Amino acid sequence: MRFPVNHSLPLAALILTAAGSAFAAERSADPPIAASGPAADYPVVVGEPFTVDGQVWTPVDQLNYDAVGQAIVGDGSGITGAHKTLPLPCYVEVTALDSGRTILVRLERRGPMTNAAIVELSPDAASQLNLAATGGPIRIRRVNPPEAERALLRQGGRAPERMETPEGLLKVLRRKLADQSPLLPAPAAGTVTTTPPPARNPSTSTPAPAMPTVPDAPPAAASTKPAPEAARPRASETRGKWVVQVAAFSSQASARKVAGQLGGGVSQAGRFWRVRLGPYTNRAQAAPALEKARRAGYSDARIQSAE
Incomplete structure (x- = not known):
């Protein structure tokens, strides 16, 4: 006994297979989804050494970073900043030494490209800190804030302000800033080298x-005096x-x-x-x-x- 044959089934199967392949190709062409949530803070980038006005700065992942210096106001949006040696991104507390006001800042850029300043703040960060348009003296300290505060900064918001620094500690920090050389990083600022000295003469006595x-x-060639x-x-x-x-x-x-x-x-x-x-x-x-x-x-x- 012979059963009837439906010749349309192979054609239908072929159409379904082609449609599935086209859908898969379309999905693979979709742009990658940007990282969000805690994943937006990774990977952490340290980077290679670079030179600013003859001074070499070497980025380093330093957890206990705590330094004083000058802040300048630059570019960027949100409560963000730029730093020469800390890994990117990371989070720091910045204190204005004039007022003691302290805020949380997300560092996400390299800079500032001047040795006269230790950090560059976005206009929004400088506004929250009540800094002048030209910047001012600050303390910068690396911290590990809770995820809720990290999320606020990643989304362009502001984290709650910290307790103001007492005047006694501010006096100590101001004195530290006045005594340190503005041409050099603070002791906690990471590895820093300078332009290599001239080649030494092997015959020179041991220092x-x-x-x-x-x-x-x-000695001068032409002068006898x-x-x-x-x-x-x-x-x-x-x-x-x-x-x-x-x-x-x-x-x-x-x-x-x-x-x-x-x-x-x-x-x-x-x-x-x-x-x-x-x-x-x-x-x-x-x-x-x-x-x-x-x-x-x-x-x-x-x-x-x-x-």
Whole structure:
């Protein structure tokens, strides 16, 4: 006995298979869905070292970051900011040292591209902090806020403000900012290197401990007249003050030449002759002289007490 054959079934199956393939291709062409919720904070990017005005900044994932410096107002939307070394994104509490007001900020950009400021805030973040249009002195501290506050910042909102910093602590932070060099990151700001110094002469004597040394400068070729001796600061003039230690030389003539070029003084320390700039009343006043010495090629120069 023969059963009737429905010749339309194979055709229907073929149509269904083709339709399924077209739907799958259409789905695969859909754009990827942007991360939302806690996933929007990952992956965390650290990044490679970069240079700003001759100073190398090396990003580092530092959990206990706590520093003072200057904030500037830049671009961006929401309560966000830019930082040179902290991973992106991450969250920080920023305190205005003038008022003690503290807010939560999401760092999501690299910057600021100036060594005069430690953080760049978006206009909304500066407004919440009541900072002037030109910025101001701040404290920045990395924190791990709850997910509800993270979500508020990711969506362009504001997290609840923190308790205002008491005046006693503000005075300590202001003093710390006044004493530190504006040309250098704060101690907790991550790994920082400077422009490499000139190649050292293998014949140069071994330097004394804790004293930066550079190769002796070659004597002037055309001049036979000895260079005038730079003024040597007296102990009564430097007591309780600050100087810029430029370098130490095994040759007095070389030390005098460098001191004459930079406008510094020469003093003897054991077998070496030190070149110093100053004295200055505080580290902030000594900072321009430190920058001058480093631009002249003495990258080991540092600010230290004159005593």
